[in-house]
Amino acid sequence: MNISIIGAGQMGNGIAHVFAQAGHRVTLVDLSPTNLEKALATIGKNLDRQVTKGSLTAEQKATTLQNIIATSTMADGVKSAELVVEAATENVDLKLRIFKELDAHAPAGCILGSNTSSISITRIAAATQRPAQVIGMHFMNPVPVMKLVEVIRGYNTSDAVTKTVMDLSTAIGKAPVEVNDYAGFVSNRILMPMINEAIETLFQGVGGVAEIDTVMKLGMAHPMGPLQLADFIGLDTCLAILRVLQEGFGNPKYAPCPLLVQMVTAGKLGMKSGEGFYSYTAGSKDLVVAPSFR
16 A cells, blocks of 8 residues: 655654555655654664564565655655555644645545544544545554554544554554544543643642652553653643643643643753653663752
8 A cells, every 4th residue: 555654753754664564655755854864764773673672574674664765745745645644743733734735636535644643633624625535543652662543533534434544553563443533532631631630730749750750650550650751742742732622622621731831831842852851861761850840
């Protein structure tokens, strides 16, 4: 199958990786040639890790890389696509612009998917002339490792398109779960209020960063504490999702904690910026609480 991935960031390169490893022909599209170079390098490193662990052979790695081509031109990148998966920043205006462009350039029978983690698929589909062919494919990070794909049906998404995407997700080794189109879907409707409450607990001085995460790891068997997880996701992404939830439901319980807003405004975005609730140093695996919270 010819599959185009829009966006070469952390999610986009991971989605390209898993489709290419499963034998699909993948075109990775990003306006920035630098982003494309970084994405291909990341995919190569992740494949090397699989080879080292013995879950992939050197020949399979080479074939996977051969299955991926990169381009910075949208029209060229989707002209032969049977499925597009958009993996751009979690910004509704950006996604609407991308889907209008995809609708103009992708073949008539092409399915248009979005990796959005919270934005309405129905709203995205309304930007196209093919709403029955628009669907959500919310992969989890890191994509090559995590099994879940949240498959979101918009109001007009057809049964045939849903079945195709569910079957395809299973075929690439993922576990698809079909959900309906409400703000945050299932995953982030539950996860983000928990993360927000952890930040609120820190903001009110009930516990420190390490203490809050330790309680959730040791007491609730979470593999990663909510504050560390927020850093991993990106505090700007967490804030964007909470605002989608707040707008979508009109309920004050989804209002983002003022501390989260302040941190994003200050550029403290978590791992991607080098500091959030923890500090991150290249090459170090030590978890060090950020200076602001010591």
